[in-house]
Amino acid sequence: MKIKKVLNKHETMLFLTIWIVSGVIGTFNPAFLSLATVFEILRGSVPYALMGLGILPVLLLGEVDISFVGIAAVSSLVAHTLLRRWGYVGGLGGYVGLAMPIGVVLGVIVSLISGFFKLPVFAVSLGFWLMLYGFNLFFISPEMRFDLPAGLVGFYSNFLFKIRDPVVGETGLHVGVFYVLLCASLIWTLLRYTIYGRGFYITGGNKEVAFRTGYNIISLLCIAMAINGALAAFAGVLQCAYKRFFDPILFRGTELFVIAADVIGGVSITGGRGSVVGVLLGVIFIQVVTRGLIYLGVAPTWQQFTVGVLLTTFFVITGLRGQIRREFIRKLTLCVKRQGKNEES
Amino acid sequence: MRNRSAELKVAIKRYCLEVVGQRSFLLIGLLFVIIVVFGITTPRFLTYSMFNVIMSQCAEIGLMGLGMSLAWMINGVDLTVNDVANLSALIAALTIQQFTHQGQISYSLLFLSYCIALLIGTICGAINGTLIGYLNIPPILATLGGLTLYRGISIAITGGKTLAGLPANVALIGRGTVLQVPIPFVIFVVVFILIFILVKYTIFGFKVQMVGINVKAAHFSGINYRKIIMMIYILSGILSALAGIIVMGRTRSVAYEYGTQVYIVFALLITNLAGVSAGEHSAVAVFMATLILQILSTAFYLRFMTLPGGPFFNNFLWGLFLVTILILAQILKRLRQ
Numbered sequence: 001m002k003i004k005k006v007l008n009k010h011e012t013m014l015f016l017t018i019w020i021v022s023g024v025i026g027t028f029n030p031a032f033l034s035l036a037t038v039f040e041i042l043r044g045s046v047p048y049a050l051m052g053l054g055i056l057p058v059l060l061l062g063e064v065d066i067s068f069v070g071i072a073a074v075s076s077l078v079a080h081t082l083l084r085r086w087g088y089v090g091g092l093g094g095y096v097g098l099a100m101p102i103g104v105v106l107g108v109i110v111s112l113i114s115g116f117f118k119l120p121v122f123a124v125s126l127g128f129w130l131m132l133y134g135f136n137l138f139f140i141s142p143e144m145r146f147d148l149p150a151g152l153v154g155f156y157s158n159f160l161f162k163i164r165d166p167v168v169g170e171t172g173l174h175v176g177v178f179y180v181l182l183c184a185s186l187i188w189t190l191l192r193y194t195i196y197g198r199g200f201y202i203t204g205g206n207k208e209v210a211f212r213t214g215y216n217i218i219s220l221l222c223i224a225m226a227i228n229g230a231l232a233a234f235a236g237v238l239q240c241a242y243k244r245f246f247d248p249i250l251f252r253g254t255e256l257f258v259i260a261a262d263v264i265g266g267v268s269i270t271g272g273r274g275s276v277v278g279v280l281l282g283v284i285f286i287q288v289v290t291r292g293l294i295y296l297g298v299a300p301t302w303q304q305f306t307v308g309v310l311l312t313t314f315f316v317i318t319g320l321r322g323q324i325r326r327e328f329i330r331k332l333t334l335c336v337k338r339q340g341k342n343e344e345s
Numbered sequence: 346m347r348n349r350s351a352e353l354k355v356a357i358k359r360y361c362l363e364v365v366g367q368r369s370f371l372l373i374g375l376l377f378v379i380i381v382v383f384g385i386t387t388p389r390f391l392t393y394s395m396f397n398v399i400m401s402q403c404a405e406i407g408l409m410g411l412g413m414s415l416a417w418m419i420n421g422v423d424l425t426v427n428d429v430a431n432l433s434a435l436i437a438a439l440t441i442q443q444f445t446h447q448g449q450i451s452y453s454l455l456f457l458s459y460c461i462a463l464l465i466g467t468i469c470g471a472i473n474g475t476l477i478g479y480l481n482i483p484p485i486l487a488t489l490g491g492l493t494l495y496r497g498i499s500i501a502i503t504g505g506k507t508l509a510g511l512p513a514n515v516a517l518i519g520r521g522t523v524l525q526v527p528i529p530f531v532i533f534v535v536v537f538i539l540i541f542i543l544v545k546y547t548i549f550g551f552k553v554q555m556v557g558i559n560v561k562a563a564h565f566s567g568i569n570y571r572k573i574i575m576m577i578y579i580l581s582g583i584l585s586a587l588a589g590i591i592v593m594g595r596t597r598s599v600a601y602e603y604g605t606q607v608y609i610v611f612a613l614l615i616t617n618l619a620g621v622s623a624g625e626h627s628a629v630a631v632f633m634a635t636l637i638l639q640i641l642s643t644a645f646y647l648r649f650m651t652l653p654g655g656p657f658f659n660n661f662l663w664g665l666f667l668v669t670i671l672i673l674a675q676i677l678k679r680l681r682q
Contacts, residue, residue: 064485113668117675123617124668130610131664137657253605256424256489269483301504305497312476312490319480 010266014281018288025292032295036165039173045287046176047235047242051251051258052265052279053180053187054231057224058121059262060191060200062207062271067110067125069251069258070132071229072236075102077140079237080246084147091151092241099233106132107229108222115218121225129255136248145246155241176238180280183231188276196223204271261286264314368620371674372633379637383644390644397527401520401595403639404529405430408588409608410615410635411540411628412581417616418544418626419557419574421477421484423581427608428495429469430589431601435499437462437590438508438599441515450512459518463586469495470582474575499601509598519594529591533635536584541628553577557624614638614667620674641666 006012026033051068058065079099088094106128114124159172191197199220203210211217240246259269265282267274289310293303384391409426416423440458444450469491476487521528544550555563556570563570593599615638619630645659652658 113672117672119671119675123671126610126613126617127664127667127671129664130660130667134657134659134661134664138661142657256485256492260486260489263483263486269485302497302501304493305501308490308492308494308497311493312487315476315482315486315490316480319476319482323481 011275011278011281014265014278014285018281018285021285021288021292025288025295029295029297032292034165035163036171037291037295039163039171041284041287041291042177043174043242044291045283046174046180047239047251048254048258048261048286049180049280049283050183050231050235050238052262052283053183053276054228054235055258055262056187056267056274056276056279057191057200058221058228059259059267059269060204060271060274061221061224062204063114063121063221063224064259064269065110065121065125065225065228066255066259067128067132068107068228068232069255070129070136071103071106072232072239073248073250073252074106074132074136074140075099075229075233076236076240076250077136077145077246077248078102079233080145080240081140083149084145089149089151091149092155092237095152095237095241096234099237100230103229103231103233103236104226105229107225107227107232110229111218111221111225115221121221133249133252141248144248146244148241148244148246152241153244156244176242179234179238183234184276184280187227190227191276196220200224201272204268204273206272257286258283260311368674369627369630369633371677372618372630372637375670376633376637376640379640379644383640383648387644387647390647395643395647399636399639399643400530401527402529402643403635404527404533404591405588405595405604406608406611406615406638407533407632407635408536408584408591409612410619411537411631412584412588413612414616414619414621414626414631415540415544415553415577415584416484416581417621418624419553419577420560420623421574421577422488422613423473423578423585424485424488424609425469425473425491425495426581426585426588426612427604428492428499429466429582429585430592430608431599431603431605432469432495432499432589433462433465433586434589434593434599435502435508435601436465438511438593439502441511442508445512448512450514452514455514459590462590463583466582466584466586466589467579468582469585470579471575473582474578477578478571478574496601496605503601505601507598507600511593511597511599513597515594516597517594519591519596529595532587532591536587537628537632544626544628549573549576554624554626557626559624611638614663617667618670 022032031037051072055065055068076095076099079095079102083094083098110121110124110128113119114121157170158175160175160178162170162172165171189197191200199210199215202213203215203217203220207217210220236250239250261282262274262279263269263282264285265274265278265280267278267282290303290307293306298306380391389395409430412426413423437458440461441450441455444454444458473488473491476482476490477484480487482490518528518532523531544553552563552568552573555566555568556573560570563573592603596603615631615634618634618637619627621627621631642659645662646656649656649658
């Protein structure tokens, strides 16, 4: 019974799907099946996993936010500009220490506006999306900034341990993966063992019930958006450190894919359902697919098309599965009812 | 006698509130304020050529905004508006290139290519509608998949290149005028009136409102809600295709990346500005919102053109504007209560 329950879970299905997809790619190009690829995929998914984890509480509340990419861009660029002006030469610590509070403040502003004026977060965050990128480009700098401090220069190859790969040379498990696991376990604990964490699920399931139970919906939204802003800022700093430049339009256009990754991981867009493990798997799934296309030798002009087909197919399959399951449950209950009636008579 | 006039007044008031929408009055006031403010501060603003520009450019975002607002009305969202526009314009452009002889194309063949563009819009809308209505995929995801798919098709067909050098006839629909009024604006007004009638005065429109307010209740009262959802997304696709045709006419070229990012946000901006919500749709408000957006956009451009990085500052103002309007509308609503 327990095995069946585990098998029926969305996360297990997704995990198996990732393995099957990797296997298929591996049969066409054996170079894909190597430890180097695994490390590369993990490293590439670090910023997206952080943003996906950040948006999780907001999605659980049944709200959709797209301003987090703007928050990431603004907080990382502002932190960079300020730190460079102050002559900072250290590593990630100063950046994260400055960017995260900025992210929290911005997130809380969005949540307070939408909470006090009873506006949907989506509409407010749309305004902030425009405003934040405009702010970055106009007030801070419209150019990419390549002037990294000494402490950040080698960050993209800051590995926890190294291996030698015949194709790519030296590679290893990036330290960012450790940060993701840390954040994931923190959020997991918050969602599972704290009263506020349970509140996210309750509010997403039924707002009225949560309100009557005594939850303050606005403060829940504040906490969710604060987490969202903090993790987005962290992701922004990490991404800039990887790419070796600070970008005023960082992550622009990827906001919907982060949300898609969450939903692929089993988070309900209407709220109340979702898990940390699912989010991580969803992000990895998208990374495997997009990187796999390069290994499969798909022409660059056809890559977007292929991603579109895959995304749509995935959504269709999950949609159909839900429908079949509902139908099955309906028939089952009908059967049980009929049996009960027969026994009565 | 006096009693009757009072009754009439109440009836008119109710009619205005129900059909035109409360938000429209706020928007009309706003429009007035904007025109006065920019008319005073910006010297070249209140001229005929300026209004010509505004009228010929507002059709594109207006049509996409209408499509988005229809989807918004049934608790959905159509993120594909821009890419459907580009894809259908692209297919039309390819057809036109096939038919072109020595840089000329007859009007009947041009009309045929426009029909093909509208057909592509219909097909894209039908795909969205099937995913959302019949397979129960959340709209934001289904249209995200659609967006990637349609953009992917556009990139794959053109190889990422811009199709330019279309025959001169094409420009008629984008730059031509009827009685001094730009054709895009005429098209926009006609479509807007049609949608207004469709939503407010037809059985279909009533069903759409029902589905928007409560899908389950609509289902139990015998409305085929899946079909309604399908029709709405098809309608949105056709409107987007029309926008694509107008863009093609205005620029005489087609690119897969035309307006990506910006147009989706603008369509959402119009929808939110017009106060469209589940089951509540006011085409008048959408029209007003489009005008406001376009006038502001042109005025901002005139005002901040000379500033270094002016366009970026516009983006900042857009966001500020949207948030302020949303808050203002909410405060007004509370005061009225």
